[in-house]
Amino acid sequence: MAPSDQSPAAPLRLDAALALLHRDLAAVAEAENVATAQAGGRVLAAAPVAAVTVPPADCAAMDGWAVRAADLGPDPLPVGGRIAAGHPLAAPVRPGHAYRIFTGAPLPAGLDTVVVQEEAEERPGAVVLPPSPPGANVRRAGESVAPGDRPLAAGRRLGPAELGVAAALGLTELPVRRRLRVALASTGDELHDPGPALxxxxxxxxxRPLLRALLAGWGAEIADLGIIPDRPDRLAARLAEAAAGCDLIVTSGGASVGAEDHLRGVVARLGAVRFWRLAIKPGKPVLFGRIGATPLLGLPGNPVSVLVGMALVGRPVLARLGGEDLPPPRRFAVPAAFALRKGAGRREFPRARLTADGTASLVPNDSSGALTAVTAADGLLDLAEERTEIRPGDPVPFLTFAELLR
Structure with missing residues (x-):
């Protein structure tokens, strides 16, 4: 039966769709070892076990003077020597002496405190230091990492800080998930690549440029299928071919109810449709199914809907397939600088920007076809299905693009 002949099911709530995706999908990206220097943006496949202590010894957290706290008082302390990072004190500590020490330098046995240099009064061959509690300005051995610790959890995407931790552990390579292979296509006879006159x-x-940038930022390898015309046979052939060599297919357009929207019928014929249409605005005609065993995410044709659908649904799909432990984006309560009414039963994501006084204002153009409304915004508001009215000053959940698109 053709899709236009079917009685469309009620749109699915977003939370129900995400729960279905979690049940349906599992990691498909196998583990491989790569050099730590090349692991940025990859998903850690297994948590490495620390074999070293970080820092390896008690050390100075500040430039200053290393002393025994019990020796501090009004009298000057004779200078016993100088300790720099990478140059431990060669001789035993002399009781009652102060040692010039620099950040990161190891604290010798017998000394327990560092007094910062700004508090010191230097005299020839001696220094006067104020009282200071034992342990002040000292980094303890192992306070960052101890042998046997697992400071990086499996499923974590490796950013600059994570790579720094791996380097501090002395790791030259890391077990990571291979990059997902994602086939990407736009559908529609009206579409053309930039360049020639329209x-x-x-x-x-x-x-496609929008989705390519998102997918690349999330670490995927992209097979660009280009623009597929509005013909079911061509669409079926291209999707079947892509399914044979990719982990996921992402399309835009052709997922609604028009006479030229063929995606749902093609997916149902080649595999299965798990859901079609979400109770959200923008982005209602989102389809999820399979071509054979390969998952397919069909996004709407309007570019704002594409971005919202990819952020809310596509990002969790990639995380699940790629073995990434992706927490849901945080929502920050921000006072509304506007009044708004909406219907019940639909979750809405208006584009908004943060004002200088800490409130959220709506971006004027609310069209799902106007990407300029996204470039003018700082994020999305998340207005729940049951909420029907927002008044100025009411708290509204705000999703930053930094959270949504990370």
Whole structure:
């Protein structure tokens, strides 16, 4: 039966769709070892066990004077020597002496405190130091990492800080998930790649560049299928071919209810449709299914809907397939600088920006076809299905693009 002949099911709530995805999908990206220097942006496949102590010894947290706290008082302390990072004190500590020490230098046995240099009064061959509690300005051995610790959890995406931790552990390579292979296509006879002049009725395709940038930022390898015309046979052939060599297919357009929207029928014929249409705005015509065993995410045709659908649904799909432990984006309560009414039963994500006084204002153009409304915004508001009215000053959940698109 053709999709247009079916009685469409009620749109699925976003939380129900995400729960279905979690049940349906599992990691498909196998583990491989790569050099630590090349592991940025990859997902850690197993938690490495620390074999070293970080820091390896008690050391100075500040430039200053290393002393025994019990020796501090009004009398000057004779200078016993100088300790720099990478140059431990060669001789035993002399009781009652102060030692010039620099940040990161190991604290010798017998000394327990560092007094910062700004508090010191230097005299020839001696120094006067104020009282200081034992342990002040000292980094303890192992306070960052102890042998046997697992400071990096499996499923974590490796950023600059994580790579720094791995380097501090002395790791030259890391076990990571291979990059997901994602096939990407736009559908629609009206679409054209940027460059040549547009024919009558034509539009430049903004969706593939947008999606390519998102997918690349999330570490995927992309097979660009280009623009597929509105013909079911061509669509079926291209999707079947892509399914044979990819972990995920992402399309935009052709997922709604129009006579030229063929995606749902093609997916149902080649595999299965798990859900179609979400109770959200923008982005209602989101489809998730399979071509054979390969998952397919069908996004709407309007570019704002594409971005919202990819952020809310596509990002969790990639995380699940790639073995990434992705926490849900945080929502920050921000006072509304506007009044708004909405219908019940639909979750809405208006584009908004933060004002200088800490409130959220709506971006004027609310069209799902206007990407300029996204470039003018700082993020999305998350207005729950049951919420029908927002008044100025009411707290509204705010999702920053930094959280959504990380």
């Amino acid at each position: 024919p009558p009725g034509g539009l430049y395709d903004a969706n």
